[in-house]
Amino acid sequence: MSEERWDVVVIGAGFSGLTAARDLSEQGRRVLVLEGRDRPGGRTWYRNFADTDHLVEMGGTWISNVWMTALMEEVNRYGVELVDQEGMDSFSWATGGEVRKHAPIPPExxxxxxxxxxxxxxxxxxxxxxxxxxxxxxxxxxxxxxxxxxxxxxxxxxxxxxxxxxxxxxxxxxxxxxxxxxxxxxxxxxxNVSALHYGLSQRYSHGTKELINALANNLDVRYNEAVSRIEDTADGVVITTETGTFVAKRVICTVPINSLHRVTFSPELPEAARGMAKKGTTSQSIKSWALCRNVPKGFLGIGWKTGFEWSAEVYRLEDETSLVCSFGVEDNLVNATDIESVQNALRRFEPGIEVIKIDSHDWRADRFADGTSMIVEPGWIVNNDCHAFAAPHGSVYFAGADHSVQWTGWMEGAVRSGKAVSAQVHESL
Ligand SMILES: Cc1cc2nc3c(=O)[nH]c(=O)nc-3n(C[C@H](O)[C@H](O)[C@H](O)COP(=O)(O)OP(=O)(O)OC[C@H]3O[C@@H](n4cnc5c(N)ncnc54)[C@H](O)[C@@H]3O)c2cc1C
Missing domain, CATH: 1.10.405 (Guanine Nucleotide Dissociation Inhibitor; domain 1)
Structure with a gap:
């Protein structure tokens, strides 16, 4: 068993952990990133669609180049190219028992x-x-x-x-x-209420991966290192993974809130944090990609009890097929791994759509996520749950989109939190 010593060990190589590690290492700190998966990016994952050459985002995708200012600083710093999300203007609004093509709600x-x-x-x-x-x-x-x-x-x-x-x-x-x-x-x-539709108007031209790789460049990131225990001792914080132990003066833990139950803390987390970790987030989005024929150019479907609440043509391919991305929440209404079920859901918006291939990643069954994004659940603010991880637990700090009160659950929240917490850690050393 090896035992290595660091100023800071950051757990997790998502947007938050990498931003924090990059900032601290630029400040001259000796930093190690331990990542449980075999890749960086966490809940963002730009990969091939099914067995094709098309690359799609299985997790976080869309951003705003106007309002997501911390993320844009990183985008500009590394010269990462964004592309405007065009289309999504051939509407099917499926609410109130009918599908409307023009006004989103009935004029009356x-x-x-x-x-x-x-x-x-x-x-x-x-x-x-x-x-x-x-x-x-x-x-x-x-x-x-x-x-x-x-x-x-x-x-x-x-x-x-x-x-x-x-x-x-x-x-x-x-x-x-x-x-x-x-x-x-x-x-x-x-x-802006219309930001529901127009706010997230950009995505990364070459995928989230480009910015993730830029952040990770020059960092010591070790993959397949699932942390199971964090013990704060008089001699430093001892982090245990399946391969060994690492000792650091400070730890920044960016493990998603729903996966925190997989890590043992000694001393135990305070009651408020334990309660929040137990509760986690109920966000359980089903994100699905489908290669389809007969999709109206610029298709966007919004519906209630339609299987997918949102479906849109994200890529129009040269042969006039389309890659359609959808979000749903109810397993009993749609099964993202079943081509017929996906087709049925899409046909509730556009009866002519024909699905050729499907792909998705089940973030709920993914042991490094156990869910999708953090949301503000009823009572999260007034019960002060939003601050459950704000204070360090001894030498262990918490960062991530799940703990960010601004832009909770977004890539922007992850970067903001990574920057803020790394500044606190730097100060504390
Ligand atoms: C389907 C989906 C769609 C989304 N769409 C958008 C969008 O369009 N726009 C947007 O801004 N955001 C979106 N998000 C949210 C956004 O992707 C996340 O909020 C953000 O990427 C989280 O970053 P993070 O660094 O806080 O956490 P993560 O990215 O989850 O990083 C945490 C890291 O910790 C690692 N880890 C976990 N447990 C351990 C362990 N025990 N030991 C070691 N490592 C561990 C994980 O593998 C992961 O790499 C979406 C998310 C999902 C899932």
């Missing part, structure tokens, strides 16, 4: 939708730039989307339209995500 419901829009804008003012205002009482907003009075009052098709977007973004039903999730997210996008 426009007037009734307006109070909800006004209420949302009032909420944005209380979370300026997606941040919490010190001393504000958010108990009226930190409630399930399905129970918020301005949404409850909506007529059927419009309510289902709201629920479809909520489920798509949160990866769970509207009863499990807080209105605060959308208030913080959409105020982060410049107080």
């Amino acid at each position: 419901e426009f007037a009734a939708a307006e109070p909800a829009l006004i209420a949302l804008h009032q909420a944005f003012l209380r979370t300026p730039d997606g941040e919490l205002r010190e001393g504000d009482d958010y108990s009226d907003l930190d409630v399930p989307v399905s129970e918020w009075p301005p949404f409850v009052a909506l007529p059927t098709a419009t309510k289902e339209f709201v629920f479809a977007w909520a489920a798509m973004y949160a990866g769970c039903g509207p009863e499990n995500v807080s209105v605060m999730h959308f208030s913080m997210m959409l105020s982060g996008f410049g107080n």
Whole structure:
């Protein structure tokens, strides 16, 4: 068994861990990154679609070059190329028992939708730039989307339209995500409700991998090193993996909240952190890719109880087939590993679609994720769960999109958190 000593061991080579490790190593610290998988990137993964040469993102994909400022600093620093996400303007809105091609909600419901829009804008003012205002009482907003009075009052098709977007973004039903999730997210996008559709307007031309590799360049990253124990001792923090032990003055742990139960901490985590780790995030998105024929150019489908809440043509290929990406939340409505089930779900938007091949990654069954993204669940803010991992546990610090109160669950949150926590660690050494 080897025992190696470091200033800082960072656990996890996703956006957060790599940003933190890069910053600390630039500050002259001796840093090691331990990664459980055989690749960097974590919940982003740019890989071949099925057995083809087409490359697609199985996890995090879309960003904003306007509002995601920490991520853009990294993009610009390394000269990473972005591409505008074009298309997605040939609509199928499937709510209220019909599929509409023009207005997203029935015109007769426009007037009734307006109070909800006004209420949302009032909420944005209380979370300026997606941040919490010190001393504000958010108990009226930190409630399930399905129970918020301005949404409850909506007529059927419009309510289902709201629920479809909520489920798509949160990866769970509207009863499990807080209105605060959308208030913080959409105020982060410049107080803009239409950012649900237009906000994430870029992706990486050569995949998330390009930025991930740029961050990892020059770092000592060891793969296939699943950490099982972190013990804070008088002689340093001892990190145990399947291959050996490593000792560091400080540890930055970026293990996703749903996988934290796989790591033993000594001393035990404080009660609030243990509670949060046990609860985890209910976000369980099913992300599916399908190679299809007969897809209308620029296809976008939004629907409620349609299997996929969101489906869109992301790539139009030269032979006029399309790579369609979809998100769903209900296993009983869609099975991303079954071609017929995927086709049935897509046909709820566009009856002529023919699916040729499918591919997906089950993040829920992935032992280094155990779920998809962190979301603001009802009560996360008012119960102070959002700060459960804010303070270091002895010499162990926590970073990651799952702990970032701004841009919670996004690549932007991961980078912000990595930068903020590495600065704290540097200061502490
Ligand atoms: C399907 C899906 C779609 C998404 N879409 C978007 C999007 O369009 N835009 C966007 O901004 N975000 C999106 N996200 C979210 C975004 O990808 C993540 O929030 C972000 O990448 C998380 O970064 P992180 O560094 O905090 O965590 P991770 O990327 O999860 O990194 C943590 C690392 O820790 C490693 N690890 C875990 N356990 C251990 C262990 N015991 N020992 C050692 N290593 C361990 C993991 O393998 C991983 O590499 C999406 C996520 C998913 C899953």
